[in-house]
Amino acid sequence: MKEFVEYILQFGNLNKQQIDLISKKGFELILHKDDYFSQAGKIARQVGFILEGITRVCYYNNKGEEITKYFIDENNLVVDIESFENEICSSAYVQAVTDCRLICFEKKDWQELLDTIIGWDTIVHKMIAKALIQKVERRSPLVSEDATERYMKFLKIYPNVANRVPLAYIASYLGITQSSLSRIRKNIR
Ligand SMILES: Nc1ncnc2c1ncn2[C@@H]1O[C@@H]2COP(=O)(O)O[C@H]2[C@H]1O
Numbered sequence: 675m676k677e678f679v680e681y682i683l684q685f686g687n688l689n690k691q692q693i694d695l696i697s698k699k700g701f702e703l704i705l706h707k708d709d710y711f712s713q714a715g716k717i718a719r720q721v722g723f724i725l726e727g728i729t730r731v732c733y734y735n736n737k738g739e740e741i742t743k744y745f746i747d748e749n750n751l752v753v754d755i756e757s758f759e760n761e762i763c764s765s766a767y768v769q770a771v772t773d774c775r776l777i778c779f780e781k782k783d784w785q786e787l788l789d790t791i792i793g794w795d796t797i798v799h800k801m802i803a804k805a806l807i808q809k810v811e812r813r814s815p816l817v818s819e820d821a822t823e824r825y826m827k828f829l830k831i832y833p834n835v836a837n838r839v840p841l842a843y844i845a846s847y848l849g850i851t852q853s854s855l856s857r858i859r860k861n862i863r
Contacts, residue, residue: 675700678723678777681749685800692791699783705729705770711752712768718757719781724748727774728838732846733766742846744809745771745835751805752776771839821850822858 675697682688682696703722705711711729712718729752731744743766746752757764758781779787788795815827825848829836836844845855 675777677725677749681723682797682801685804686793686797688791688793688797692794695791696787696794699787700777700779703776703778705774705776707770707773709770709774710767711770711776712754712757712764714764714767716764717761718754718764718768720753721758721779721781721784722752722776723778724750724752725775725777727776728771728835729768729774730771730839730843731766731768732843740846742843744812745832745839745843745847747832747834751801755802771843816848821848821854822862824848824850825855825858826862 678700679693679697688696700723702725703720705727711722712720714733724746726748728745728747730742730746731754732740732742735741746768752768754764754766754768756762788798812831815831816824818824818827825844828844828848841855841859842852845852848855850858
């Protein structure tokens with residue numbers, strides 16, 4: 675919980691009583707590699723904060739191929755925001771790529787904190803805004819045409835991810851085949 679408290683205090687001030695209230699509602703969740711945090715076709719009912727491990731957001735395209743859309747690593751919030759906020763079914767899966775340890779909040783507790791702690795909504799908005807800006811910064815470089823360049827940018831943007839996730843997920847994230855990615859990796863060594 676200490677890590678989560680440090681994280682939220684970057685976005686605003688809270689007194690001890692408010693921090694205690696937040697801490698009481700959060701619980702530790704262990705996900706094993708390949709477990710789902712939230713699933714397509716279901717409503718996301720939890721917000722997580724990753725203490726250890728990497729998750730990915732993925733979906734199946736109309737050819738039935740699995741596409742990795744996004745990676746989320748340590749010290750980040752993880753939530754299928756559209757599903758969680760609007761209580762609609764997710765169109766994607768959030769899956770543990772490695773074993774993960776998270777601080778987790780149930781929707782009703784998250785809502786209760788929003789209703790009781792003055793200023794918590796501003797902090798939450800700032801946290802979400804930061805995550806979404808980061809997402810744009812991470813996805814925008816992928817429009818560059820050259821696959822080698824895309825991979826080099828990936829290494830820079832996700833320094834903690836590249837060596838900890840299967841190559842197939844990275845290839846899918848970059849929109850290239852696994853054999854192209856292997857060739858690129860050989861050539862840049
Ligand atoms: N920390 C995070 N930052 C950005 N997106 C996240 C995060 N955690 C989960 N997501 C989800 O990742 C999804 C990536 O694709 P979308 O833009 O459709 O919607 C995004 C969010 O629902």
